[in-house]
Amino acid sequence: MSKQLNVALIGNPNTGKTSVFNALTGLNQKVGNYPGITVDKKQGICKLSRGVKAHILDLPGTYSLNASSLDENVVIELLLNKNDKDYPDVAIIVSDVENLKRNLLLFTQIKDLKIPTILVINMSDLMTRKGITLDIELLEAKFHTKIALISTRKNSGITELKQLIESYKTISTEPCLDTTTIDTDYFQSLEKAFPNQDIYKLWLVITQDANFGKITRQELDVSKFKTKSNQELKRLQQKEAIKRYQFINAILKEGQIIDRSKATGLRSKLDRLLIHKVWGYMIFFIILLTIFQAIYDWATIPMDLIDTTFAGLAEWIKNTFPGGGKVTDLVAEGIVSGIGGIVIFIPQIAFLFFFISILEESGYMSRVVFLMDRVMRRFGLSGKSLVPLISGTACAIPAVMATRNIENWKERLITILVVPFTTCSARLPVYLIIIALVIPEGYIIGLSYQALTLMALYLLGFGMAIFSAYILDRILKTKHKTFFVVEMPNYKLPLLKNVIITVIEKTKTFVFEAGKIILAISIILWVLASYGPGDKFNNAESYVQTYETQSAHERSDQIAAYKLEHSYIGIIGKTIEPMIKPLGYDWKVGIGLVASFAAREVFVGTLATIYSVGSASEGENIDTIKTKMQNETYADGTKVFTLASGISLLLFYAFAMQCMSTLAIVKRETKSWKWPILQLIGMTAIAYICALIAFQFLK
Ligand code: GDP
Ligand code: MG
Numbered sequence: 001m002s003k004q005l006n007v008a009l010i011g012n013p014n015t016g017k018t019s020v021f022n023a024l025t026g027l028n029q030k031v032g033n034y035p036g037i038t039v040d041k042k043q044g045i046c047k048l049s050r051g052v053k054a055h056i057l058d059l060p061g062t063y064s065l066n067a068s069s070l071d072e073n074v075v076i077e078l079l080l081n082k083n084d085k086d087y088p089d090v091a092i093i094v095s096d097v098e099n100l101k102r103n104l105l106l107f108t109q110i111k112d113l114k115i116p117t118i119l120v121i122n123m124s125d126l127m128t129r130k131g132i133t134l135d136i137e138l139l140e141a142k143f144h145t146k147i148a149l150i151s152t153r154k155n156s157g158i159t160e161l162k163q164l165i166e167s168y169k170t171i172s173t174e175p176c177l178d179t180t181t182i183d184t185d186y187f188q189s190l191e192k193a194f195p196n197q198d199i200y201k202l203w204l205v206i207t208q209d210a211n212f213g214k215i216t217r218q219e220l221d222v223s224k225f226k227t228k229s230n231q232e233l234k235r236l237q238q239k240e241a242i243k244r245y246q247f248i249n250a251i252l253k254e255g256q257i258i259d260r261s262k263a264t265g266l267r268s269k270l271d272r273l274l275i276h277k278v279w280g281y282m283i284f285f286i287i288l289l290t291i292f293q294a295i296y297d298w299a300t301i302p303m304d305l306i307d308t309t310f311a312g313l314a315e316w317i318k319n320t321f322p323g324g325g326k327v328t329d330l331v332a333e334g335i336v337s338g339i340g341g342i343v344i345f346i347p348q349i350a351f352l353f354f355f356i357s358i359l360e361e362s363g364y365m366s367r368v369v370f371l372m373d374r375v376m377r378r379f380g381l382s383g384k385s386l387v388p389l390i391s392g393t394a395c396a397i398p399a400v401m402a403t404r405n406i407e408n409w410k411e412r413l414i415t416i417l418v419v420p421f422t423t424c425s426a427r428l429p430v431y432l433i434i435i436a437l438v439i440p441e442g443y444i445i446g447l448s449y450q451a452l453t454l455m456a457l458y459l460l461g462f463g464m465a466i467f468s469a470y471i472l473d474r475i476l477k478t479k480h481k482t483f484f485v486v487e488m489p490n491y492k493l494p495l496l497k498n499v500i501i502t503v504i505e506k507t508k509t510f511v512f513e514a515g516k517i518i519l520a521i522s523i524i525l526w527v528l529a530s531y532g533p534g535d536k537f538n539n540a541e542s543y544v545q546t547y548e549t550q551s552a553h554e555r556s557d558q559i560a561a562y563k564l565e566h567s568y569i570g571i572i573g574k575t576i577e578p579m580i581k582p583l584g585y586d587w588k589v590g591i592g593l594v595a596s597f598a599a600r601e602v603f604v605g606t607l608a609t610i611y612s613v614g615s616a617s618e619g620e621n622i623d624t625i626k627t628k629m630q631n632e633t634y635a636d637g638t639k640v641f642t643l644a645s646g647i648s649l650l651l652f653y654a655f656a657m658q659c660m661s662t663l664a665i666v667k668r669e670t671k672s673w674k675w676p677i678l679q680l681i682g683m684t685a686i687a688y689i690c691a692l693i694a695f696q697f698l699k
Contacts, residue, residue, distance in 0.1 A: 005054045006086060007046070007165060010075060010110060011094035012103050013061030014489045016122040018042075019152035020094050021058040022497060024162070043086075048166045057086055063102075065109040065204055066237050071404070076208060079113055080201060090116045090168035092161075096123045097132055097149075098490065100256065104143075104248045105241065108176040111145065112200045116171040118146050118164050125151040126490075131259035139255040144172040153495065176247055179203055182240050186228065193225055207233055267490055274367045284368055288390070291355045299347040306347075310340030330526060338522030341601055342515040345395065348425050350507050352394040356387065357502040361494030379466050380473025382406050385415040389465060392422030393458070396662040398506055400669055414472045416669060417679055420662050421465035421655065423458045426601040430653050431457055433604055437629055438646025453650075460654055464686075521598035521660065525569065525606070532567035540566070569594065583652065583688070584645030584695040586634065596658045603653075644698035648691040656687035 011017045025044030042058040059078070060071035078084055079091075091110050095103030100121065111117045121134070140147050146164050150157030164171075179200045180187040187199060194202055206225065228236070274280055317332040359365045365387065373383025381389075384406045392399035399419045406412040423431075431454060439450050536543055540563045544555070564570050565587075573591035580590050588607070595606040607629065632640040657663070663676040670676075 005048075005052060005165070005168070006089045007054045007056045008078065008086070008088035008091050009056060009058045009094055010062060010091055010106065011120075012063055012096075012099070012106065015061075015094045015096040015099070015103060016152055017058055017061065017094045019495060019498060020092070020120060020122060020150070020161075021056060022501060023152045023155065023158050024054075024056055046162070046165075048162055052166060054165055055086075057088070062106060064106055064241070066207055073208075076204065079110065079115070080204060080208075088115060090118060090165060090171070092118045092120055092165070094120045094122055097121050097127055097134070098123065098130060101245075101248055101252060104252075105244050107143070107145075108244050108247065111143070111173075112175040112177055112179065113204075114173040114175065114198065116168045116173055118148060118161070118168070118171065119143065120148045120150055120161060122150055122152060124149045124157065125154045133257040133259075135255040139251065142251040142255065143176065144174040146171055175200070177240075177243055179240075182243065183236055186236070189227065190225065207237055270491060271367065274364065275371050280367070280371045284371065287359075291352075294351065294355070299351050302347040303344055306340065306344050310336060310343070314340075326530070329530065330523070334523045334526030335519070337605065338519045339515075341522060341599075341605070342511060342519065345425055345601075346507055346511065349394045349398065349510050350503050352391065353398070353503050353506040354499060356391065357499045358494045361492065361498055363489045363491045366489060379470045380411065380414050381418075381466075381469050382408060382411040382415070385411065385469075388415050388419050389422055389462070392419045392424060392465075395424050395426070395510060396420045396422070396659065397665050398510060400662065400665050401509070403669070410473075410476060413670065413675070414469050414476065416666055417472060417675065418465040418469045420657055420659065420679065420683065421461050421468065423461040423654070424600075424659075426599060426659070427457075427653055429604045430596075430600055431650060433607075433626060433629075434641075434646050434649055434653075436626055437641050438643050457650060457654055464655060468686075522602065525595050525598070525602060528569040528572070529564060529567050529606075532563065532570065534566070536566040537563055564591075582695070583691045584642070584648045584699065586632075586640055588632070589640070589649070593652075596653075598658075598660050600653060600658045642699070644695050647698060648695035651694050652687045652691040654687070655683055655690055657683035 009017045009021055021042065021044065024046040040060070044056050044058075046054040046056050048054055059075045062072045062075045064072075065076055065079070078086060079088075081087060093103070093107040093110060095107065107117065107119055119139075127133070134149070136147050136149060148157050148161040148164055150161055152158075180191075182203075187203070190202055190206075191199055274283060314332045314336045317328060317336065321328045356365075359368070369383040369386060371383070372386045376383055376385055385403070388399040388402045391402050396419050399422070400416050403412050403415045403419070406415060435450050435453050439453050442449050444452070532538070540559050544559050544562050565574075569591050570587070572594050573587040576590050576594065577587040580593065585593070592603045592606045596603045629641055630639075634640060657680045663680060666676040666679060667673055
């Protein structure tokens, strides 16, 4: 058995924790969740010399130990609980050389918990350019710590850091601040009440209750020690911060020299342009357009490839195991096409996160957040809601997850609730086929009607999201007051390694979180469509009339369609027909709708089954489905798919909450069924009303 050492990476956001983590662990890492809450938990293994392995935990970004968000709370919960299996043997505080003063506040707090603490000063590559000089020896002595001056970008100092981790036992645990000096009387009485406890730890527990009220630890019950109001406690916290800054400033005065004349003015010049009242928005708009263009253009190549591969695979299975019966059918029609339906979204999701992560890494995203905050705030959203709303165009699931860095709960909740209105990639196939069906081909000033319709649908999604946010902002009552902190990090060339790791991580989340649900649903759908009650389903052959002129093939098509009509899903479709008739749909579309409540992208597949079951061996493609849909008529000879019913269907898909995976993730993120249920009912009602109005108006 080799020894294992627990190492926690702690630091302000954007100091390069994740980069240090990647440098230490490489790809030996896994991302999970903290139990019960939805903060990402990243852990990995770093091999040190002589068979020692360090277990590295990348903790969420934290400004101080006075938590004001879920993310920060995770750090404190861990540091206050010696029994936690992740409790660090050694803490690494990652700071960046440009914001040393602010970073050191957290450092002194962790140090005062008497955990052996290494100070990493990252981004040393920027020192010359910014005119910064550090006296490392002096800083080490004054802060009673060991310092690693590193640059993950230049890959320098990492070996030294590993050595420091190995010899963590030699690091002094002498505190930086004598806690009792904050308020002598109060802390002496605290010491008396809990003679065996560490005073700073007690103080953190007490203020934590006052700040966040989410403490889950029982071992330290401080509830009886309420001698100060929350307001007084906050004041003492401020006093603590001031004392810490005095301590830090005094040391930095000696140990750090910044020669401002050497710093370049590039940042301020870029900022002036990128957050300009007019140019800022224009540039952002152009960047967005470029990204979308790229996503749709580039992603189609791998998507087509995946599409044909899976269709081929399904066919191969059917041909290789002919007469394999139900099992072959389930594998070919249910499972393979189910997995295909998940995999097909990977290219778009990967591209989207590739771009988002470049924007974030380069420091540009913070400018956009700042820029958009002015606009978004009017609608009850935060500037930070922008990223989720944009990510929503790929898939609502990562988008809902991306709301985690919105500090204000009300803004976060509203963002989660409205994100599913943005046009996700699952709606795209539905839109494409219906547009092709009902919107005429033709051009107006060089733009095709069909493309314009598609764009209008995207705008409609955003518009509805913003509009409902505005309404929700008036309706929802929460106590949280609004505040907005945005980091303006320096511009940087994105680190390719970080970008790639982000893309892999997000794609994996999509495949596993959404994938398993989509897969389960396609199997259920297959079962509902392949079985039915009663004789009409089981003896379809004897019910379907034979005509003389009919080929064997046409007959088997007819039998299959008859079976579907009397299968369980057919019965469901017929049951809801009276409800959807006013929207202009028949029971077959009804089946598609029911299936889509699980996941929208199954709509086209379901219709393909309904309109062309049995003839799949002929090499089914969108065009033939389209032709069949075009020729579909009611008993009286009128067409099912007209402009009116088409627009109505488009609107229904634009607004309805038809995605179980999203509902599941909303439940997870809000920790309550209340919100996903509200979402389901509210969105479906809006969709129904809009579709109804459109159909009745246009028919
Ligand atoms: P975290 O938020 O603390 O996890 O920080 P990240 O690891 O995500 O890094 C934040 C930003 O700093 C990214 O844009 C990185 O590319 C950049 N960065 C990380 N390490 C260095 C470094 O050594 N030098 C420079 N110049 N930039 C770095
Ligand atoms: Mg990070």
